[in-house]
Amino acid sequence: MNIKEVAEVSGLPAKTIRYYEEIRLICPLRGANGYRVFGTSDIHKLSFIARARGLGFSIEECRRLLALYDDKKRASADVKALAEVHLRDIATKIKELRAMEAALQSLVHACAGDARPDCPILMGLAKPGAVCCD
Amino acid sequence: MNIKEVAEVSGLPAKTIRYYEEIRLICPLRGANGYRVFGTSDIHKLSFIARARGLGFSIEECRRLLALYDDKKRASADVKALAEVHLRDIATKIKELRAMEAALQSLVHACAGDARPDCPILMGLAKPGAVCCD
DNA sequence: CTAGTCCTTCCAGTCATGGGAAGGTCAAGA
DNA sequence: TCTTGACCTTCCCATGACTGGAAGGACTAG
Numbered sequence: 584m585n586i587k588e589v590a591e592v593s594g595l596p597a598k599t600i601r602y603y604e605e606i607r608l609i610c611p612l613r614g615a616n617g618y619r620v621f622g623t624s625d626i627h628k629l630s631f632i633a634r635a636r637g638l639g640f641s642i643e644e645c646r647r648l649l650a651l652y653d654d655k656k657r658a659s660a661d662v663k664a665l666a667e668v669h670l671r672d673i674a675t676k677i678k679e680l681r682a683m684e685a686a687l688q689s690l691v692h693a694c695a696g697d698a699r700p701d702c703p704i705l706m707g708l709a710k711p712g713a714v715c716c717d
Numbered sequence: 718m719n720i721k722e723v724a725e726v727s728g729l730p731a732k733t734i735r736y737y738e739e740i741r742l743i744c745p746l747r748g749a750n751g752y753r754v755f756g757t758s759d760i761h762k763l764s765f766i767a768r769a770r771g772l773g774f775s776i777e778e779c780r781r782l783l784a785l786y787d788d789k790k791r792a793s794a795d796v797k798a799l800a801e802v803h804l805r806d807i808a809t810k811i812k813e814l815r816a817m818e819a820a821l822q823s824l825v826h827a828c829a830g831d832a833r834p835d836c837p838i839l840m841g842l843a844k845p846g847a848v849c850c851d
Numbered sequence: 852c853t854a855g856t857c858c859t860t861c862c863a864g865t866c867a868t869g870g871g872a873a874g875g876t877c878a879a880g881a
Numbered sequence: 882t883c884t885t886g887a888c889c890t891t892c893c894c895a896t897g898a899c900t901g902g903a904a905g906g907a908c909t910a911g
Contacts, residue, residue: 585888585889586888586889587887587888587889596868596869597889598868598869598870599867599868599869601890601891602867602868606867616875616876616877616889616890617875617876617889617890617891618876618888618889618890619889619890627843630843631842631843634841634842635842636867637817638817638820638821638842639814639817639821641866641867642866642867648839648842651836651839652839652842652843654834655834656834657834657836658831658832658833658834659828659829659830659831659832659833659834659835659836659838660830660831660832662828662836662838662839663825663828663829663830663836663838664830666821666824666825666828666838667825669821670818670821670822670825673814673817673818673821674818676814677811677814677815677818680773680807680810680811680814681811683771683772683773683807684804684807684808684811686772687772687773687800687803687804687807688804690800691797691800691801691804694793694796694797694800695793695797696793696794696797696798697792697793697794698792698793698794699792699793700788700789700790700791700792700793701793702785702791702793702796702797704793704796704797704800705782705785705786705796707768708765708768708769708772708782708786709761709764709765709786719857719858720857720858721856721857721858730899730900731858732899732900732901733898733899733900735859735860736898736899736900740898750858750859750906750907750908751858751859751860751906751907752857752858752859752907753858753859770898775897775898776897776898777897852911853910853911854909854910854911855908855909855910856907856908856909856910857906857907857908857909858905858906858907858908859904859905859906859907860903860904860905860906861902861903861904862901862902862903863900863901863902863903864899864900864901864902865897865898865899865900865901866896866897867896868895868896869894869895869896870893870894870895870896871892871893871894871895872891872892872893872894873890873891873892874889874890874891875888875889875890875891876887876888876889876890877886877887877888877889878885878886878887878888879884879885879886879887880883880884880885881882881883881884881885
């Protein structure tokens with residue numbers, strides 16, 4: 584299978600697939616013409632990576648997940664540990680974003696949003712202690 | 718004031734302050750020795766930027782916020798509009814993260830996390846349709 | 852005078868791509 | 882056979898918002 588078809592099947596852009604080869608996440612064969620030739624295992628791996636990326640795993644985490652996937656003697660505890668670390672990262676980011684949202688929302692709420700220059704949002708950004716988003 | 722002190726006061730790393738000058742967010746004067754000399758207005762701006770960045774505004778949004786802050790004839794509606802766009806971005810990101818969190822959590826929950834290789838997390842990543850995080 | 856701490860610029864790297872140029876390959880139709 | 886046009890290749894540069902580090906100048910305390 585050539586790269587464009589693989590891109591359609593896996594949902595990943597061709598550029599991204601080439602990049603994944605460059606960083607050795609996948610190692611497709613080459614045809615006599617120099618074209619990449621993707622086997623079913625490559626396509627499998629790319630779909631796997633696409634889903635893992637969709638869940639927010641970093642490339643390096645994907646690499647470890649793939650290694651665990653390939654290792655038939657793995658302990659599921661190792662996979663779970665990896666996932667739990669990532670879950671905590673996600674939870675942390677959500678918390679940060681919610682704090683930002685709350686702080687900004689209170690400023691926006693206080694702003695008249697009319698033609699006058701007085702603006703609690705700008706005041707909040709200008710004054711120390713007026714914005715907290717921890 | 719020299720850069721290190723400004724860094725302490727504003728809470729921004731010196732490197733970042735230099736970067737902000739490079740992209741013309743700020744324009745500190747220079748002393749005879751070539752050192753940057755920060756006036757109170759620079760320090761004010763840097764603190765403003767630090768707070769805006771803390772609320773998740775991009776550099777370009779910070780630039781627009783600063784311009785509005787400087788413009789004494791601004792309409793607060795313009796500031797509010799900027800903030801509301803950003804609020805929507807934040808809300809979108811939170812939604813995406815929560816979808817990821819939910820999908821990953823259900824996989825993690827199904828995983829025994831013991832010494833055996835069987836792993837619903839890997840199965841979920843490998844099988845089409847098993848993971849949804851939209 | 853020297854040691855140590857500042858300051859400067861410049862270059863390169865991060866992460867995960869995306870854009871686009873220059874050029875080779877292949878399949879279909881005139 | 883020739884020519885399109887769609888595909889493929891590599892290569893280099895750009896993104897955002899920094900961060901690290903090297904090389905070298907400036908200043909302060911002892």
